[in-house]
Amino acid sequence: MRGRINHQTLYLIFLSSLLLVGILLFSFFFLIPKGKEYRLLRLESKKEQQMVDRAREHHRTVNEKLEKLQAAHAKTIKAYETHFSPQKFTKIHSKEFQNLSLTEIAMADHNGSFKVYEVNATTKITSPESFYHFLEKVNKSEWIIGVNFPIHFEREGELIRSSFTMKVHNHEEGKREKEGH
C-alpha cells in the first residue's frame, strides 16, 4: 500500500507536464520570436527617435539662424519688399535736383529671385556735389537702387544736366510679373 501513488498526485503530475510542454511550445513558437521582433523594433525605434531629435535640433538651428538673419537685415529685407514709387522718389530727391524726371524703360534681366527694372532719370543739378549727395542718399533710401553707367553730364548755362540709369531691385515687381504670366 505504501508504494501506491495517490490518483490526485498522478493527476497533478500529468497537469504539470502538460503545462510545462504547453509553456515550452508557446515560448518557442510564439513568445521568443515575438520577443526577438520586439527587441529589434525597440532598437530601431531608439535609432529613429535619435534621428527625429537630430532633425528637430537641425530645424531649430536653421530656424534660429533665419530669425537672426531676418533681425539683422530687417531693413534690407523690407527694402526688397517695398514697391518703388517714382513720385515718392522724385519728392525725396527734389532737394538735390532742380528738376528730376523718371521714365521707366523696361523690365530688365531676371536676377535670381527678384527682377530688375531700369529708370531713366534726367536731372538738372547746380553742382556735382548735389550728385554726390544723391548717391549717398540713394544708399540710405527705402529701396535698393543701383546707379549705372552710362552717366552723362552736360552744362546748360549755370546748371548741369545729368542723365543716368538706375536699377531698382524689388521682389514685388517680380511677383507681379509672375502673376501676370
Added chain:
Amino acid sequence: MKYSFIAPRSKHFISGEMRLSLFFFTVSISMVVFAYLFLVYKTVDFKEHHTSFSKTIKQLEKSASVLEEKIVVIEAEVKMHEQISTDNTVMKESIRNLFDLVPDQITLTRAELNEKSLILYGITPNKDTYEFMLQAPLQSIFHRTFTSFYPAENGWYNFVSSNYLDDETAVEEAE
C-alpha cells in the same frame, strides 16, 4: 448510535492542494500570455511609431530645407545690397576724382561716363594747358587717350577727349 470516533469531513471533488496547484498554473499561464500580449501590443505600437517617425522626419527635413532656401535668398539679397551700395560709393568717388582732375583753367561742357570709357568735351585756353594739366593724368588712368581740338570764337580751343580702358583679360591674352 455512532460508528466513528471522529466527526465526518465534507469531501470535495478537488482537494485543497490541487486547488493551490491549479491556482499557480493559472497564474503561470496568465503571466506567459500577458507577456506575449504585451509584446504584441508593443510591436504594433513600434510599427505605428515607425510610420509617424518617418512622417515627422520628412516634415522636419522639408521645413528645414524651406528655411535654408530662405536663408540662401536673404544672404544673396544682403550680399547684392552690399555690392550695390559699394558700387554706388565707388561711383561717387570716381566721379568726384574725375571732376577734381579738371583744373580751373579748363571748363568742361559735357562728360560721358561709361564703364570702360570717358568722353570729355570742354574749352581750354591753349593746348599746352590741356596737355599738361588734364591729358597727363588721364593718360595715367586710361589705356588709350585720343584728343581733338578745334578753335573757339574767343581764341581758346574746344576739345574732345576720348579715353578708353582696355579689357584687362584681353590685354593679358595678347601679352
